[in-house]
Amino acid sequence: MIRINCPYCGERDHSEFTYGGDATIKYPSLDSSEKEWTEAIFFRKNIKGFQLETWHHSNGCRMWLEVERSTVTHEIKSIKPCHPDLQKVVENNK
Amino acid sequence: MTSKRLNNYGKINRDKTISFTWDNKKYNGLEGDSLASALLANNIGVVGRSFKYHRPRGIFSSGVEESGALVTIGSKDRRDPNVRATTQELYDGLKASGQNAFPNVNFDLGGINNYIGRFFAAGFYYKTFMGIPPFEWGKGTSIWMLFEKLIRKAAGMGSASRLPDPDSYEHAHDFCDVIVVGSGPSGVSAAIEAAEKKLDVILVEQDSLVGGDQLSESEFSTTNTLNQLQSLGIKVMTRTTAFGLYDNCVVGLLERVTDHLSISKNILPRQRFWTIRAKHIIVGSGALERHIAFNNNDIPGVMTVNASKHYLNRYGVLTGKDIVIATNNDSVYETAEQLSEAEANVTVLDSRTDIEIETKNKFEIRKGFVPYNINGTKKINSLDISKSENIKKFDTINCDQVLLSGGWSPAVHLLSHRGVKPKWNHENACFIPNDTKENITMIGSSRGLWNKDDCVASGVAGATDALNRLGISKTNYFFPKPGGWKNPIKPLYEVKYKKSRSKSFVDYQHDVTADDVRLAHREGFISVEHLKRYTTLGMANDQGKMGNIIGLSLMADLLNKEIPEVGTTVFRPPYTPVPVGALSGRNVGKHFRPLRVTPMHQWNIDHGAKMIEVGLYQRPWYYPKKNETLSDSYIREATVVRKTVGICDVTSLGKISVQGPDATEFLNRIYSNAFAKLQVGKARYGVMLRDDGIVMDDGTSWRLSENEYFMTTSTAAAAKVMAWLEELLQTRWTNLKVNVTSVSEQWAGAAVAGPKSREVLNNCVEDPSLITNENFPFMGVISTFLKGKIPCRIARISFSGELAFEVYIKSDFANTMMDLLWDNAQIYDGCLYGLEALGALRVEKGHVTGAELDGRVTIDDAGLGKMASIKKSYIGSAMRRRGVLNSENRETLVGFFPMDLKETFNAGTIVCEKNNISGQGIGRITSVTHSPELGHWIGIGFVEGGVNKWKDITLVGADPVRNKQMNLKVVSPHMVDPTGERMYA
Numbered sequence A: 001m002i003r004i005n006c007p008y009c010g011e012r013d014h015s016e017f018t019y020g021g022d023a024t025i026k027y028p029s030l031d032s033s034e035k036e037w038t039e040a041i042f043f044r045k046n047i048k049g050f051q052l053e054t055w056h057h058s059n060g061c062r063m064w065l066e067v068e069r070s071t072v073t074h075e076i077k078s079i080k081p082c083h084p085d086l087q088k089v090v091e092n093n094k
Numbered sequence B: 001m002t003s004k005r006l007n008n009y010g011k012i013n014r015d016k017t018i019s020f021t022w023d024n025k026k027y028n029g030l031e032g033d034s035l036a037s038a039l040l041a042n043n044i045g046v047v048g049r050s051f052k053y054h055r056p057r058g059i060f061s062s063g064v065e066e067s068g069a070l071v072t073i074g075s076k077d078r079r080d081p082n083v084r085a086t087t088q089e090l091y092d093g094l095k096a097s098g099q100n101a102f103p104n105v106n107f108d109l110g111g112i113n114n115y116i117g118r119f120f121a122a123g124f125y126y127k128t129f130m131g132i133p134p135f136e137w138g139k140g141t142s143i144w145m146l147f148e149k150l151i152r153k154a155a156g157m158g159s160a161s162r163l164p165d166p167d168s169y170e171h172a173h174d175f176c177d178v179i180v181v182g183s184g185p186s187g188v189s190a191a192i193e194a195a196e197k198k199l200d201v202i203l204v205e206q207d208s209l210v211g212g213d214q215l216s217e218s219e220f221s222t223t224n225t226l227n228q229l230q231s232l233g234i235k236v237m238t239r240t241t242a243f244g245l246y247d248n249c250v251v252g253l254l255e256r257v258t259d260h261l262s263i264s265k266n267i268l269p270r271q272r273f274w275t276i277r278a279k280h281i282i283v284g285s286g287a288l289e290r291h292i293a294f295n296n297n298d299i300p301g302v303m304t305v306n307a308s309k310h311y312l313n314r315y316g317v318l319t320g321k322d323i324v325i326a327t328n329n330d331s332v333y334e335t336a337e338q339l340s341e342a343e344a345n346v347t348v349l350d351s352r353t354d355i356e357i358e359t360k361n362k363f364e365i366r367k368g369f370v371p372y373n374i375n376g377t378k379k380i381n382s383l384d385i386s387k388s389e390n391i392k393k394f395d396t397i398n399c400d401q402v403l404l405s406g407g408w409s410p411a412v413h414l415l416s417h418r419g420v421k422p423k424w425n426h427e428n429a430c431f432i433p434n435d436t437k438e439n440i441t442m443i444g445s446s447r448g449l450w451n452k453d454d455c456v457a458s459g460v461a462g463a464t465d466a467l468n469r470l471g472i473s474k475t476n477y478f479f480p481k482p483g484g485w486k487n488p489i490k491p492l493y494e495v496k497y498k499k500s501r502s503k504s505f506v507d508y509q510h511d512v513t514a515d516d517v518r519l520a521h522r523e524g525f526i527s528v529e530h531l532k533r534y535t536t537l538g539m540a541n542d543q544g545k546m547g548n549i550i551g552l553s554l555m556a557d558l559l560n561k562e563i564p565e566v567g568t569t570v571f572r573p574p575y576t577p578v579p580v581g582a583l584s585g586r587n588v589g590k591h592f593r594p595l596r597v598t599p600m601h602q603w604n605i606d607h608g609a610k611m612i613e614v615g616l617y618q619r620p621w622y623y624p625k626k627n628e629t630l631s632d633s634y635i636r637e638a639t640v641v642r643k644t645v646g647i648c649d650v651t652s653l654g655k656i657s658v659q660g661p662d663a664t665e666f667l668n669r670i671y672s673n674a675f676a677k678l679q680v681g682k683a684r685y686g687v688m689l690r691d692d693g694i695v696m697d698d699g700t701s702w703r704l705s706e707n708e709y710f711m712t713t714s715t716a717a718a719a720k721v722m723a724w725l726e727e728l729l730q731t732r733w734t735n736l737k738v739n740v741t742s743v744s745e746q747w748a749g750a751a752v753a754g755p756k757s758r759e760v761l762n763n764c765v766e767d768p769s770l771i772t773n774e775n776f777p778f779m780g781v782i783s784t785f786l787k788g789k790i791p792c793r794i795a796r797i798s799f800s801g802e803l804a805f806e807v808y809i810k811s812d813f814a815n816t817m818m819d820l821l822w823d824n825a826q827i828y829d830g831c832l833y834g835l836e837a838l839g840a841l842r843v844e845k846g847h848v849t850g851a852e853l854d855g856r857v858t859i860d861d862a863g864l865g866k867m868a869s870i871k872k873s874y875i876g877s878a879m880r881r882r883g884v885l886n887s888e889n890r891e892t893l894v895g896f897f898p899m900d901l902k903e904t905f906n907a908g909t910i911v912c913e914k915n916n917i918s919g920q921g922i923g924r925i926t927s928v929t930h931s932p933e934l935g936h937w938i939g940i941g942f943v944e945g946g947v948n949k950w951k952d953i954t955l956v957g958a959d960p961v962r963n964k965q966m967n968l969k970v971v972s973p974h975m976v977d978p979t980g981e982r983m984y985a
């Protein structure tokens, strides 16, 4: 069981969260071409080691989080809200 | 073997006799006995038959590694198979029986397998799957089919009860600083050290008593130890197994609460499944004594040396009279001495020659000797021995028991669960744990320490390691080096006597012999993981606790390699079996998953609704009048809706409040159709696509004010849509000023549908002038009051194709709303209608739901392509133009009529061309109903090329599951009122 330290709720079981996906994807603007969208949607790296990924605290505060997690050991290096304004709030409350 | 109870040994309670049944015969034991010790006290030697060969088997051990004494406990709905007699505590009235034998373990007809053993050699299953050459190449499956029943019957241990489990199980959770696994000398010292440093400590012990291996010492007091632990505030959990270690110091425990009791088991849960979240884990899981492979090393009367000591000092049972101990290490001599003090006639065969042993000389030691063959079948008659080198007959010793010690294997299982591979320790001939970065520390004999003082010291070191890693202290510590015997161990895994066809067992429980390992090698299965699967070595429910190392050493020998080069298999949880009942806990029956009901649930039932499960929701299915069947009822309901008016609970739809200055922009991006110009007081039907251009969900959004929308989603996709909107706002469009809130639980909804719906609503609202056709046009939205000044929201939306409204009210007023609507609907001979009628009405109109929007369908496939905006970009707009999604031949939405209008069909029917009824066909029927309006069965679904391609062509509906076929006509999906006159009326 991975334990995830939600910046709002504290450390919780991963079963409270829903896995999102690759947090490094920059989604193109809506009027971008099919090629750019294909690139953003379908092409993923298969990283061995630490990767940035999104998790949704779906059974908690409903925050989307950016988590740096090792795909080998499940070790989590960093967690922050995806939304920049929420990031600031968390920083200010530290 | 002749085993018996002694008078002045053991810690059992001699004042309390306990009666139990073994194979339908009554016996007595004492309080404190295990089933195994009670059987031994009654001189019962044969307790089971082996897995494949049905050889008589006895009790090999005194603990969880037991691979012979697997028995069935209880009867009827409480029949529990494959219970280790060695860990089952005796209770009054316990009923146990031997397994894998007919008629019983002493006389078993299956014993014939012992003589046709070649059929059961390694890889037998695989060979029958593949076909046995030369006659059946490629026909393996049919051979398997032929043999399967026979094999399953012949090779299978006890059978589980087929009745529902009457016991209850609990899931429980706890937190702590340090969890210590095992209450041997090392575990106890670690727990005490950690508790004295003010840490919150849980100590778990799989046995009923704390002490670990010290329970086999005559002078040890378990009560004193327990008192000491508890006085320090340590939570001591006995009868509790740490079956698995998981990420982030999470430990899975199984607590056996009532398995040792004969009282009514309904008061307490039978077992508790614990999830412990610790900050540090200290594992003192001990070590397991290995046996030695040689001919007939499985005859009842063979046991590990330490088990015999355990039976003597804990249970007061002497396991044999003339005992031969075969060893390659020093650990046996204490036992030898104690057994001879208890007046057994003891001979020790030590494979080593150059050793110094101090004894009080009550027994004979034959240095440089090994056993190579046991004579006997159901009991041991004698043992053939040889000199260690060049195995040949030297002597035969008459005896009734052979105790074995081939060395000790630290129980590294829990660390292996974390992916930490153990390393081979040459001097001690065993795998010992490697270090890990995780907060896990191994202590005691599970890190290869053989003497008690070292174990105690390692416990203190382990606790200090925990304190350091938790940042509480910075104290130096050291662990004693593995080992602790005076004379070095000399590896001895198999004594191979060439001139014999007898069996030499490596894995007792799965009947894997040394020859099986050699056969696997000859046939190329040389990697450890292949060897395991090919021979099933280590795959029985003891998971190779005793036999694994022997198997590895044999393979290493064949490959001319060292054991560490051959490797070791990975142990996975659970350490010992966990019943499925404990895994499911209380999540059974009605509690299997959460139950959602609408606020008018009881109202619906009171008004005669039959309910149906839709996702987690209970929804009204149909409202039968006297003697009506489902189809009578829904056909009547749908007819009434089209004729006058019907009321339907639609609360389960997802409801999301979308608020903020950028709400309009947001909706305009997520819906494929235009939302930018939607006026306040109007609603719009919208279709959301995924990034890849496939339809995600459909629903309506009502513009309540400049910056506020009320969005509805389908019942099934409510949670998904909510998470999707949050993802977009929090990760992608973080500059949009929009907030979304789920209000699904806050609002109760009812559809009022039918030509008389406006009249009904007129009677229900405070101000009827709002409900006229002019003031309240199709897709209009008003916020107003129901009679009694109850605020409500109404939209003129239709799913049925009739003039219709959806009314939403705060959930607390749901019953009031239903009473009001229903009172007035009855004036017009209206009805209540359920999901089945709702389905009939929408299929007649060709409206899609989850059955159609299954994640493979584009907006064009669903026939809604014209709704999508061409003036704006939205989620999925680029990707829906992908080539594959625009092929002319895509399956698109159509309606289906049976050619013969009296014919019926089912959802799931495959649509095929007449001359090619095969495979996946050219389409599928997704929803069907009897159409009251048309008077026959209709369906909607998908077919390649759509309605134009098949206009006048008869297709075939194939329903292989129901063995049915019918001719079909493809029609427009809008089968009733295609121009929508009724809706706009």
Ligand SMILES: [Zn+2]
Pocket: A006, A007, A008, A009, A010, A057, A060, A061, A062, A063
């Ligand atoms: Zn949270």
